[in-house]
Amino acid sequence: MAVDVILGLQWGDEGKGKIVDFLADKYDLVCRFQGGPNAGHTIKIGEDKYVLHTVPSGIFRPNVQNVIGNGVVIDPITLLKELAKLDQANIPYRDRLYIANKAHLILPTHRMLDAASEAAKGKEKIGSTLKGIGPTYMDKTGRNGLRIGDIHQSNFSEKYEALKKKHLSLLGLYPEIDFDLETQEKEWLAAVETVRGLKNVDGEYFVNKALKEGKAVLAEGAQGSMLDIDFGTYPFVTSSNTITSGVCNGLGIAPQQIGEVIGITKAYCTRVGSGPFPSELFDETGAELQKHGMEFGATTGRPRRCGWIDIPQLKYTIMINGVTQMVLTKLDVLNFFDKIGTVEQYIIDGKTTDEVPYDLCIDGLTSEVNYYEGWKKDAHMTDEGVLPDTAASYVNHLEQILDTKISIVSVGPERDQLITRS
Ligand code: GDP
Ligand code: IMO
Ligand code: MG
Numbered sequence: 097m098a099v100d101v102i103l104g105l106q107w108g109d110e111g112k113g114k115i116v117d118f119l120a121d122k123y124d125l126v127c128r129f130q131g132g133p134n135a136g137h138t139i140k141i142g143e144d145k146y147v148l149h150t151v152p153s154g155i156f157r158p159n160v161q162n163v164i165g166n167g168v169v170i171d172p173i174t175l176l177k178e179l180a181k182l183d184q185a186n187i188p189y190r191d192r193l194y195i196a197n198k199a200h201l202i203l204p205t206h207r208m209l210d211a212a213s214e215a216a217k218g219k220e221k222i223g224s225t226l227k228g229i230g231p232t233y234m235d236k237t238g239r240n241g242l243r244i245g246d247i248h249q250s251n252f253s254e255k256y257e258a259l260k261k262k263h264l265s266l267l268g269l270y271p272e273i274d275f276d277l278e279t280q281e282k283e284w285l286a287a288v289e290t291v292r293g294l295k296n297v298d299g300e301y302f303v304n305k306a307l308k309e310g311k312a313v314l315a316e317g318a319q320g321s322m323l324d325i326d327f328g329t330y331p332f333v334t335s336s337n338t339i340t341s342g343v344c345n346g347l348g349i350a351p352q353q354i355g356e357v358i359g360i361t362k363a364y365c366t367r368v369g370s371g372p373f374p375s376e377l378f379d380e381t382g383a384e385l386q387k388h389g390m391e392f393g394a395t396t397g398r399p400r401r402c403g404w405i406d407i408p409q410l411k412y413t414i415m416i417n418g419v420t421q422m423v424l425t426k427l428d429v430l431n432f433f434d435k436i437g438t439v440e441q442y443i444i445d446g447k448t449t450d451e452v453p454y455d456l457c458i459d460g461l462t463s464e465v466n467y468y469e470g471w472k473k474d475a476h477m478t479d480e481g482v483l484p485d486t487a488a489s490y491v492n493h494l495e496q497i498l499d500t501k502i503s504i505v506s507v508g509p510e511r512d513q514l515i516t517r518s
Contacts (some may be wrong), residue, residue: 097310098355099127099303100203102342102423103317105413107367109393109400110360111425111506113137116153116316118504118511119358124311125161127303130336131318132169132202132232133223140509144185147394150175152316154283155182155189159308162189165315166198166299167336167346169232170244171207172287173280195291196299196347197245200236202228203256204280205263212270222332223369223394233335235259250460300348302424307353313425315343321359321413322341322367329456332371332484340417358503360418361410363427366400368393372456374463375403389429404465405499412452414500422498424491425506427483428513433470436490439463440497461496483507489515 102119104110117139119124133149140146141156150170164170206228213230214221222231233461235241242259245338246252251448260281267273268515307313317338322328324338335343340357344350364385376382382402391400413419430436441448441464448464471486483491483505495502506514 097307097312099307099313099315099343099347099349100356100358101315101317101340101354102358102360103338104320104341105359105361105410105417105419105422106320106406107322107371107373108318108320109136109366109368110320110362111423112317112360113139113148113153114506114509114511115358115360115423115504116314117141118514119343120160122159122312122313123154123314125163125303125306125313126152127163127165127313127315128152128168128318129165129315130167130342131334131339132229133171133174133227133481134229134334134395135318137316137318138394139508139511141511143293146185149178149395149507151178151182151189151193151514154316155193156187158188161192161194163299163303163347164193164195164199165303165347166196167174167230167342168196169200169202170291171202171228172193172291173283174227176287176290188295194295194299194302195244196295196302197215197296198299199242199244200241201246201288203242203263203268204275204277204284204447205260205267206231206235207280208267208273208275208277209263209270210470211273211275212267215273216270217393225369225393227395230265230335244291244296246404247288248296251339270351294343303347303349307349315347317342321417322409324416327416328414329371331368332366332461339413342390354418356420357418358421358423359414359417359500360425361405362425363405363430364389365403365406366391367411368396368398370399373401373403374409374456375406375437375443375462376401376408377403377467381433382439384432388432389426404439405494406439406463408439408442408450408452410498411450414498419500421501421503423504423506424494424502427487427491427505428507430487430490432468432471434472435467436470437465437467438494440466469501
């Protein structure tokens with residue numbers, strides 16, 4: 097069987113958690129392949145709301161095995177907090193959660209370095225979630241990192257102490273930051289002990305054997321394609337490959353194993369943290385999108401910046417991911433608007449283009465907004481489970497302009513608030 101992929105086509109928070117949870121029961125395995133606790137994937141099941149940071153969003157489907165792949169960076173403290181919430185909700189996970197031995201560990205000092213590096217950047221700060229993501233991936237590529245597999249080795253303490261020492265000397269270069277290392281370290285070491293008792297596996301063998309046995313695998317992306325370390329709005333990006341190619345590195349599977357690539361986009365656009373955002377709205381309309389979309393970060397609680405959907409940006413991420421179908425989320429948030437905007441061209445020095453330039457921060461870049469009639473219906477969808485006509489023609493328009501099928505339209509946070517289109 098192939099590995100299908102679900103990933104975000106914008107700057108994150110497209111609703112990946114909800115869609116992975118919905119589709120997961122068609123799969124045997126759901127695997128996270130990159131990112132770490134910077135992610136916040138929300139799943140709403142009835143009255144219960146869960147926010148997952150490290151655990152794959154297939155965990156609520158009893159027959160699904162969940163893998164935290166080698167491309168993920170893991171903070172044992174965050175992981176344990178997530179597991180405690182699953183325990184509280186009586187969600188069994190012990191026999192269905194696997195952690196790749198080659199996944200790297202986020203140390204408390206990685207979080208200190210993240211905070212120090214952001215503070216030193218001043219006005220240029222990235223707006224990181226401060227979860228230690230950048231410094232951990234730096235140690236990975238710098239060949240200094242600690243991995244899950246190391247916690248089973250007798251020299252783990254020595255390795256940990258050596259890396260911590262290195263971090264503390266680096267921290268000497270930065271302004272003072274407020275951090276209680278002693279307490280954090282105690283909590284971290286205790287959490288490492290618990291992680292040792294979980295199912296730590298050689299993820300690449302685990303996933304490839306499952307594929308050989310004919311099992312269906314779904315890879316769950318974190319962040320969004322515009323935050324990709326290579327193709328995002330650098331340097332305002334995260335430190336991993338969030339795009340389809342990241343699935344191969346992050347799970348240990350070959351490119352020809354990739355099946356459907358399901359790209360998720362909101363019916364508008366948001367971004368949290370710093371960096372360029374061509375379709376951003378600074379007016380009342382932006383504030384309305386923020387209010388109706390309840391746009392606050394699931395990990396940090398920060399308000400998300402809001403704007404209209406950006407077609408050149410989506411054409412770009414559809415291209416680099418090889419998207420075969422799309423999911424359009426939060427269409428219901430547009431219920432409140434008389435007219436709905438889409439940015440269909442950028443204007444750079446008087447010339448229009450639908451390509452994303454090398455640097456989206458350049459002076460002289462503006463965007464052209466086209467407006468479509470709103471549907472102004474309170475109902476999220478009609479009683480027959482179909483969209484109002486005007487909403488349906490808006491979806492058809494997006495499908496045409498992006499030249500990609502929209503297979504699911506999501507119209508609310510609940511599991512069943514969506515329409516599958518034939
Ligand atoms: P993720 O990081 O991509 O998983 O997305 P987040 O969980 O960070 O943010 C998406 C937010 O939108 C969450 O609060 C979801 O519960 C919510 N949500 C998802 N789909 C829909 C939808 O179709 N309509 C509305 N109104 N909310 C949605
Ligand atoms: P999910 O998976 C939205 C953003 C941060 C910051 C930049 C770098 O929930 O979609 P980092 O902590 O990686 O150093 O932050 O990336 N960012 C996200 N924005 N959703 C996310 O994840 C994000 N993960 C990181 O706000 O601008
Ligand atoms: Mg999120």
